Amino acid sequence: MPHTSLHTLAPTLTEPRGHGLHLRSWDAGSDADAQTWLRGILDPDFQRWNTPLKLWSDLAGARESLRARAREAREGRSASFRITDGDSGTTLGHLGVNEISLPLKLARVGYWVLPEARGRGVATRALLLASRWAFTELGLHRLELGHADGHTASCRIAERCGYAYEGTLRGAMFEAGRHDGFRDAHLHARLATDPEPPAPDVR
Structure with a gap:
């Protein structure tokens, strides 16, 4: 039976390149992509700060999640990017332009980086790249970024990418691993009319 690709990015949209990265489509029909997605979602650091609507923990759940993102992309409701090294093509993490x-x-916008790729400015570079793409390719005016209160690393990434802190939203996110408890979130945002931050140092 021939392999059928279910990409999570509408085929009419470009895949951003720059800052040493290539933001590619996730392929919901790829075992390798599903395994990488699962590893990212099950990472303890991800789970500390994020609580998906469906708390799946196996490969079937990962495939279901990627298929859902592919449907949203076809409907123009989101764009899900697999962050890859611009030279080697190695997967480094994920960045979504959502809702x-x-x-x-x-x-x-939201993102995560695999453990072995952290400490190299991957999230910062990917967010800068995707922000430019969203403003130019989609013609958006405002991009919002929310993260759990206390997630200082995400705060720093937002600020480096020109996402100004706009306030604390009370009880705006689920507690880690729970749908029956809530925690505060920081709201950051960037406008298309804001100055673009300088390009990062690519090492």
Whole structure:
């Protein structure tokens, strides 16, 4: 039976390149992509700060999650990027442009980086690249970034990428691993009219 690719990025949209990275489509039909997705979601650091709506923990769940993202991409509601090294193609993490509203020219961004790729500015470089893409390719005006209160690393990434801190949202996120408890979140945002931060040092 021939392999059928279910990409999580609409085929009419480009895959951003720059800052030593290539933001590629996730392929929901790829075992390797599903395994990488699962490893990222099960990473303890990810689970400390993020609580997906579905708390799956196996390969079947990972495939289901990627298929859902592929459907959202086809419907123009999100774009899910596999962050890869621009030279080797090695997968480094994920960046999503989510909850896209073209009428409001608004979307929310989120990201995670695999443990072995941390400490190299991957999230910063990927967010800068995806932000430019969202403003130019999608014509958006505002990008929002939310993270759990206390997640100082994510705060620093947001600020380096020009996402200004706009306040604390009370009880805006699930507690880690729970859907029956809530915690505060920081809201950051960047506008298309804001100055673009300088390009990062690519090592």
